[in-house]
Amino acid sequence: MSSGKEPANGTSGTVRRRTSTRSVTLRDVAAHAGVSSQTVSRVLRIPDEVAPHTRARVEEAIRECGYVPNLAARNLASNRSKIVATVIPSLSASVFSETLTGLSDVLAPEGYQLLLGYTDYDDEREEALIRSLVGRRPDGIVMTGAVHRETIVAMLRTARIPVVETWDWTDTPLDVLVGFSNERAMYEMVCQLHGAGYRRPCFVGSLPAGDHRARRRLAGFRRAAAEHWPGREPRVVDASGHPLTLESGARLLDVARGAHPEADVLVFSTDIFANGALLAAARRGLRVPEDIAVTGFGDFELSRMLHPGLTTVALPNATIGREAATLLLRRMRGERPTTRTIDLGFEIRRRGSA
Template identity: 80%
Template structure:
């Protein structure tokens, strides 16, 4: 058993003075030279295994890889990236972390970028333009090689910052004629216009829009614009019916509350046109529990075609979007730009489909 400090305060055998710094041997991380010594090779050979493994003899590579696993060595990517002036990071900005749709897009991004050695650095805006600007400034400070944004509406100061930074940018999930750099998406306005036109052709004459009117929820506002344009064209002189969902979280329970609010505010409405599937599916589930016949008493539509839209009964009529493909195509454009190239098609419209099911 080790002794304590001596009378003059010096550590005794096996002891250490209170407050003294820990020994270096107990805190330092495993180095590349440690791995080399363990594997019985040079540090240069370990470096080659990490950077260009195919150029190292298989038996040597296996020995080095075993030494890396056994020692717990973690390469210093920050130092390597500093030397190459590449961070191998793609900063990704989404409005919410709880949406299945954005999750599928992130999966598509990662599926293309990860094999090329890139990692996603994720941030969310909570539908707040000021927060988006602060977030992008913070992300740019980490020197990403590229940036993927959700949406095409940003503050002027945010756009100026992005263009000054000179980092390749791809915008997604909407459409604009003047992208910051490159663009992969679809028109939310045209998609909702197509849905209302489809409903009109199916015999529905009294639609009611149910969705967020929050200033920062630009995609919902674009969908509202499409709804208004279609109603004005198909039913001239009619004031479009609206139910504001801005104060409701994006949950199934909110959809139930909005079903009740819409039927009380607009009992004459024959179809509730929700701006997102989550709320629409919540409304369908609530209607079933309350004995409200869909579409007999009121029809319901959504936007997004999430998995639940295909599982609820009746099945949800909705706008189907190429969520994962948006991510893959966005990643491909970014890769081309990060390698110094110019894409042949810098703006790619992937379109949408009206998915007709039993709810309308």
């Protein structure tokens, strides 16, 4: 009859499971693998310095025991959290998910995890979010945009955490910046529309106080309009009361055509609105671009699949993430950047909508 006791060396294959009062420890894993605790620790910290057959046995024991290292204790000892905080304005836009993928592709192999927060284009919410994230002492922060409240700037400078700003442009970044000029991108779009023969453009975009990038796109539209049609008041439809959805794009098509029936091209600040307008135009029997032309900003996947395809500003979404992560790794290692700004540019993609 069995006594019910586990062998001290753990060789029977019995695994000590987590109970309500006790978690599996490194010592449990060592006993299960038949090695020392120091060997298990080396496998976790410097696996390349452990013989392959021993490493495989320890890794199998870790899986069987369900052991999870106490990263908080380890990070406290090393004064490193291995966390990079990431601040984006919206969870609904695919362009930001591509940037997050680029970040993860570079940071994950180095042992870093992303801690994600979003602002919903609200400056007050951004300040509260940054305060909360800084309190968790991440090793680095990646932010969307280059315009922030003075309280946020002071907070980040006091914390002395490496910061990479993205998706915008400034000659005086908080720390380092990887992005492009929203103002110049929209200016180039309108200039190309003028060259294609359009004479009555109408800007359509959401302009809440916290969406500084949309306001810079409007500034680019206004600069191009003043250059090509001097003395005329630019046509602008503020979509701030509409959520960032395809359905809103459909409604804004009607709003813009009602407010400016003479407009020959609707210049949307985002592909989300523009794609919604394109789909609605087809349902309403409008010919695009003959009856009304449409352009966007972002080059989302759907923009390439619609008929006609959407003319838009294409951005290096994933490259922004990879370059920002590479630069942030150097900053987190204490290296001085050779440059504080990296301009990845943009491309005007001409398709059938304009």
